[in-house]
Every structure is written in structure tokens, then in C-alpha cells.
Amino acid sequence: MELLEIKDLSKKYENKYALKNINLKLSSGKIIGLLGKNGAGKSTLIKLINDLLTPTDGEILIKGNKVGVESKKIISYLPERTYLNKQMRVNEVLNYFEDFYDDFDIQKAKRLLKDLDLDDNQKLSKMSKGMQEKVQLVLVMSRNADLYILDEPLGGVDPATRDYILDTILSNFNENASVIISTHLISDIERILDEVVFIDKGEIALQSDTDELREKENASIDEIFRRMFKC
Amino acid sequence: MLIKLLKYDLKYMIRNMCVFYILSVFFAITTRLLSLPEQTVMIKILSRISSGCMIAMIADIIINVMMRSWVRFRDSIYKDESYLTHTLPVTKNDLYNSKFIQTLIFFFVGFVFVILSLFIAYYTPHTWLIIKEYIKAITTGFNMSMLFFITITFLIIFLELFNAIQCGFLGIILGYKMSNGKTGLSVLFGFVFYLISQTLVLSLVFVYGLFDNSVMELFKSGTINIDVNAFRVLAIVSSILYLIIIFGMSIICKKVLNKGVDIE
Amino acid sequence: MELTFENNIPIYIQLLDYLKIYLISGVFKPGEKLPSVREFATTFKVNPNTMQKALSELENKNLIYTERTNGKYVTNNKELIEKLKDEYAVTLAKSYFQGMKRIGLGKAESIKYLEGIDE
Numbered sequence: 001m002e003l004l005e006i007k008d009l010s011k012k013y014e015n016k017y018a019l020k021n022i023n024l025k026l027s028s029g030k031i032i033g034l035l036g037k038n039g040a041g042k043s044t045l046i047k048l049i050n051d052l053l054t055p056t057d058g059e060i061l062i063k064g065n066k067v068g069v070e071s072k073k074i075i076s077y078l079p080e081r082t083y084l085n086k087q088m089r090v091n092e093v094l095n096y097f098e099d100f101y102d103d104f105d106i107q108k109a110k111r112l113l114k115d116l117d118l119d120d121n122q123k124l125s126k127m128s129k130g131m132q133e134k135v136q137l138v139l140v141m142s143r144n145a146d147l148y149i150l151d152e153p154l155g156g157v158d159p160a161t162r163d164y165i166l167d168t169i170l171s172n173f174n175e176n177a178s179v180i181i182s183t184h185l186i187s188d189i190e191r192i193l194d195e196v197v198f199i200d201k202g203e204i205a206l207q208s209d210t211d212e213l214r215e216k217e218n219a220s221i222d223e224i225f226r227r228m229f230k231c
Numbered sequence: 232m233l234i235k236l237l238k239y240d241l242k243y244m245i246r247n248m249c250v251f252y253i254l255s256v257f258f259a260i261t262t263r264l265l266s267l268p269e270q271t272v273m274i275k276i277l278s279r280i281s282s283g284c285m286i287a288m289i290a291d292i293i294i295n296v297m298m299r300s301w302v303r304f305r306d307s308i309y310k311d312e313s314y315l316t317h318t319l320p321v322t323k324n325d326l327y328n329s330k331f332i333q334t335l336i337f338f339f340v341g342f343v344f345v346i347l348s349l350f351i352a353y354y355t356p357h358t359w360l361i362i363k364e365y366i367k368a369i370t371t372g373f374n375m376s377m378l379f380f381i382t383i384t385f386l387i388i389f390l391e392l393f394n395a396i397q398c399g400f401l402g403i404i405l406g407y408k409m410s411n412g413k414t415g416l417s418v419l420f421g422f423v424f425y426l427i428s429q430t431l432v433l434s435l436v437f438v439y440g441l442f443d444n445s446v447m448e449l450f451k452s453g454t455i456n457i458d459v460n461a462f463r464v465l466a467i468v469s470s471i472l473y474l475i476i477i478f479g480m481s482i483i484c485k486k487v488l489n490k491g492v493d494i495e
Numbered sequence: 496m497e498l499t500f501e502n503n504i505p506i507y508i509q510l511l512d513y514l515k516i517y518l519i520s521g522v523f524k525p526g527e528k529l530p531s532v533r534e535f536a537t538t539f540k541v542n543p544n545t546m547q548k549a550l551s552e553l554e555n556k557n558l559i560y561t562e563r564t565n566g567k568y569v570t571n572n573k574e575l576i577e578k579l580k581d582e583y584a585v586t587l588a589k590s591y592f593q594g595m596k597r598i599g600l601g602k603a604e605s606i607k608y609l610e611g612i613d614e
Contacts, residue, residue, distance in 0.1 A: 031542055047494065051317050054491030072320040083314035087246060099235045100319050171537055191500050192542045211505035211545070220502030 001064050003028045003147055003178055004049070009058035011044055011202075018044040019202045022058070028146070029175040031192055033210075034182040035225060036199035042182040043080065045199065046151050050077050063146065073102070076145035080152045082132045086125040090118065090135060097139055109142035112168070130157070137165060141172050148179040154188055166192060187222040196221055200229055232321040236329035240303070244337050247299055248292070252344045255288035259348035266352075285348055292341045297392070300334040301399045305417070309407050313494050323488040331481060334396050338389060373462055383466045390473035397480045398424035404487050424480070432472045439468055498539050506541060510549035513539075518558060518569060519580045529559060529567040 002025045009022040019041045026032055036042045047053040049060055051067045062071040084093055090113065097104045113120060116134050124132055140148065150169070154162050169179060170192060183189055190196075196213065198206040205228065210221060217224050258281050265278035307316045308326070316326060370380045402421025410416045440447035445461040446468075500509050517523050529535075532550060536543040550567065553559045557575060561567050570576070595605040 030544065052314065052492065052494040054493055069320045069322060072318055075318070077314075077318050079314040081311055081314065083311050085243070085312055087243070096239065099238075100232075100321070167540065170540065170542065173543065175543075187502060190502055191506055192540075194542055194544050211507055211548075214503065214505045215508075218503065222502060 002026065002061070003063060005061045006049075007059045007061075009045075009048065009060060010056045011048060011053060012056040017202050019048070022202075022204055024197065024204060024207065026178060026180070026195075028178050030194040031169070031173060031179045031181065033186070033189060033193040033196045033221075034180055034199060035184070035186055035196055035221075036182075037184055037229060040199045041202040042199055043151055044202075046077075046149055046180070046182060049149065050075065050079075074146040076101075076140045076143040076148045078136060078140040078148075078150045078153060080155065082129060082136065084124055084132065084136065087123070089121055089123050091120045093124070093135065093139065094120070097142075101143055103144040104139075105142050105144060109138050112138040112142060116164075130161075133157075134161070137168065141168050144177075146177050148177065150179065150181045152183055153181060154183055154185050162188060186225055187220065190221040193221070198225060198228065205229075232319075233325045233328055236319075236321060236325055237332055240329050240333040241336065243303060244296075244299060244333060248295060248337065248340075251288055251291045251295060252340075255285055255292060255344055255348045256351065258282070258285035258288055259351035262352040282352065285352055289345050289348055292344055293392070296334065296337045296341050297396055297399070300330070300337070300396055301403065301421075303333075304330050304400055305403050305407075305414070308488075308492070309403070309494065313492070317492060317494070324485050327481070327485050327488055330400070335393070338393065342385070342389070375463065383470070386470055387466060387473075390470055390477070394428055394473055394477055395425055397477045398422075398428060401480050401484055404484050407492075408487060428473075428476050428480075431476060432469055435472050436465065436468055439464070500541075506545045507548040507552070510539065510541065510546065511552050514549060514553055515558075515579060515583060518553075518576055519583055523569045525569050525573050525576060526571045527569045528565070529569065531566060 004024070004026040006022050006024040009019060010017060011019040022045065034042050034045070044053065048055055049062070049067065049071075051072070060067050062075065065071050088096070094106055094109055097109070098106045110120065113135070116138070118131060118135060118138075124135070127135070137153065140150070148169075153165055153169075157165065166189065169181070173179060181189060181193075190210065193210045196206070196208055196210055197204060213221065213224060219227075261281040262278065262285055265274055265281055267274060270278070306312050307330075366377055366380065370377050373380070399421040401424050402419070403417045406413065406415075406417025406420045436446065437450060440450060443461075443464060446464055449461055449465070498509075498513055500506055523529060529550075530538070532543050532547050535550070536546040539546065550559065554561065554567075557572070558570055558579065559567050560570060591609075592602060592605055595601075595608070600608070
């Protein structure tokens, strides 16, 4: 069974299609780059998979289940905004995740927080946005999920943090899970990708194995992308 | 999962409400301490301020439960926090029920603190006796037990407030369904639903009146001189109607939520 | 062992190159046990799947072998490593001469240049 299968998926706002007839199959054990320009439909697709948007048409299956309680148990999602209640302390948030997600590894989360020099006892409202984003990354990566979906995890972070994020993704990655990373910063991330999906104007333009594509085009993914979608 | 959701919803409310509970009890105690038999001008003024503050806190307890419930509902279902809410492995029904029960519980807690504060501030055997006599006068007039009278009075106040909360929830849900991110429409919808629910109760009581002359008299005469039977019927009928409307609205809320959301 | 990668060449080919050099230069000696795919991937900071692909290529060339339960080992066949070294040296030499040819220098002249360089 496919990990993620999307059939004829469309999302329409008023009269404009944000996504049109998306068909996509993703299997386990891969790091997949969802690449596209700003506004190409990356976030729309991700939000549809995570039940934050309702499809106009089509179907999304996660291990054969429609989007719902079962799919949420096995998807670990990092949105591009801070979503935690700012009144909570980091400790409380850890307990919150442990309460709701059976696959949450609280010891691992504490270890990762320590690596990042983040204080368990601090209130989120007292933390900078960057720190809050790190806490969220730790929460998401501390789940033993089947599918990790990271929406623009590298947007606006410094190079050191970027390396830390990529390392965290790599060291947590295992053959039973897949990771979808959406980004428009392709060159930063392309070396860790197994597979790329190009999305443009709400449609899938290309899906390919990363190294095969490099071999075929004799160029970096970043360059191939630029060639395809010249402004 | 409902229990877990409720745990965090209640924690949130306690965190935001406890200051009002503490302050209202605090001012109740100071009001009490300042109500000396022999008062200087200074103490008289302080006593007035203190009792004024207590009344303000009591009003805050009730108003804040409503406002907090609405804001919390909107934030966790449609604002940034919704990114977490909707990705938790829980059903939409549980999400809704948790908010519903949380509000219910905090209305009760609010009532308890209101009564507690009033009791601390003003209780004397003498005032208690006066209140008792007063209620007794009413209840014997209406030919009902004191317990029934107190229960039904509180029930109606409670349902009335809860109906307003429920209208707010439905307003928020439909407001966001129709125009993403515009709170104005939610407020308008909530207000309209409130008017509709009130009109509905009134007109249904009127319909009931077609079969019951004593109730019909209310509409005809327009005096406050309520008939014994009419009061009893009115209280029971309107309570039941409120209950039906509240549950009806919550079913609509869940239906709409289950169709899916569109978070900006 | 932090490696740098060019984005325009398949990562597994670059990995393969690095691994070959490790074998030739004796970082991993004949018969020696290799780190696991995971360990390799973590130290090189690459995707484990890509690492696996590079190692499979090495295995296809019989430069390494897998013992069913114990992991991967460098081949005991020293001749094979010598041959690899030879091939690699030839490739490097060829590319040197190609480069010199592009600027109009013949083989003999190119060798002179080589001799003139202190190591």
C-alpha cells in the first residue's frame, strides 16, 4: 500500500484554482522535496493532507485511510507558523504532545531541547519566534511517525540552524518513514533528497528520483528548477 | 480523548479566570471587614469602594466566561492554534464537545463564586431571614416549593446565558465558513442567532398559549400580574425550549465542523 | 570526515568516488569491517538511501562484500584494490593531459611541467 496517494485533487477558491487535478503517489523510506515558487500551491497541498483545508474535488489516502483521526496519528506536521498556545511552558507542551500522540518520545524531545540549549521551564511567550520554531521542530521530530511533513522548515533561519535542521532530519530518518519537505530554497536542501516533486501554478510539473534527474540533465536540481520555471 | 481535550481547555480557563475569582472573594472579605456597626467617614468610603469592586468582579466573572469561551473557541478552531487543534488525532465532535462542556463547567463555577462572594460580604442571620421571607412570600403566592422556585430561576438565568454562548459558537462557525478570517461577520451572525432564538422561544410560548388560556393572558393583558399557573408553565416550557434550541444549535455546529474547515 | 558535494553531479557518484579513494589510500584496509550504512550516512551527512546506493555499486564491483549478519567488509583481494588504484591513476593522468591539450601543450611538454613541480 502506498504511504500517500492523491487522486484528482483540486482546491478552488472562489473562481481560482489553487490546486488542479493533482495525482501523486509517495512511498515509505524516502526524503521527498516538494519544490515550487511562492504561491505555487505547496502549502495548499500540505494543508489539504493535514485537514486544514477541505478539498473541492478528489481524494487523499494515507496508508489507505482518508484524512481523519487515523491519518493524524501517523503524520507529524510542522507548519510554517507558530501554533502553540503562548501561555504554556515548554514542559507543558511536551506533556500535551505526550497526552495526544501515542508515538511521542518525550525523552528524545528533552534531549533535543537540551542540545539546542532551550529551557524546559520557559514560557513560550518569553521566547523569540526563532526559539519557538525550534521547539516546534523538536516536537515534530520527536514523534515516531510514518510521515513527516515539514512546511518551509528553512525559511528565514541562519546557516547554523539550517545545518542543525538538516542533521536532525537525517539522523531521525528511518526506512519505515518518509519525510516531505516543502521549500523554495532548493540548493540548501537538495543533497539530502531522494525524490523531488516540482509544483507550479497548482499543478505537478515533475516527479523524479533526484540523482536520476541530475544525471539526465547534467545539472543541479536548483538549476533544473530555474530552467523550467523561468520568470 | 475528550477528557484530555477538556483537561487543557479547563486549564486554560482556570489560568485566565482565577484572578477574578480571587479578587471577588478578596473584595467580599474586605467589604465584610469594613461593615462595622460604627463607621467613620473614611471607613464608609472604603466600604463603598470595596463593595463596588466586588460587584465589578462578579460582573467580570460572568462576562469573562462568555468572552473567554468565544475567544478560545475562535482561536483554537480558526486562528494560529488551529494548526495544532486540527492535526490532533481527535474527532471534530470531541473538539466541539470539549469547548461546550468547558463553558458549562465554568458557568457553574462562576455562579458558585458569585454566590460565595455575596454570602461572605453580606450574610447576617438578619439579612438571610429577610431574603427567606421574601422568597417565601413569592412562593406561597405562586403555590410552589422554595426549592422549585430557586432551581427554576437559576436554571432559566443559566439557560439564557448559555443560549447566548451557543449562538456565539454557531456565529463563529458560520462566519468563518462564509468569509475566512472576518470576525465581524461572526459577531453579526451570533447576534442574529441570538435574536432568532429569543423570538423562537417567545413565539413557541405564544403557540403554547393558544392551548392554555392562562398563558395567553400574558400576551393579551400585558401586565406583570402573572397568573400562578402561567408562571409555572412559562418557566418549564421556556426551559425546555431553550434546551432544545441549545442542543439543536450544537448539532448544527458539529455538522458544519465535520464538513471540514478552511484555515487561512 | 565531512565531505563536500557538488549539486550538479549525482550524490551517489560523488560518494562512490570518495569511497574509492578511501579504499585506495588505505583508510579502509583489505578485510576491514566498514561502518554501517547509517553510521556512514551520519558522518557524511547524506541521505542513507544514497549511501546505500553508493555501497551497492562498490559491492557490484566486488570491492566490498556483505556478510549476512555482520555487515560490510572491504574485499581481501588486494589485487582488486591495486587495479582500482591503477584505474584511478590513469583517469587522473588522462584528465591532466586533456587539460594541457586544451591549452595547446603536447604530452612531452606536459610531462616536463610535471617534473618541474615540487610536491
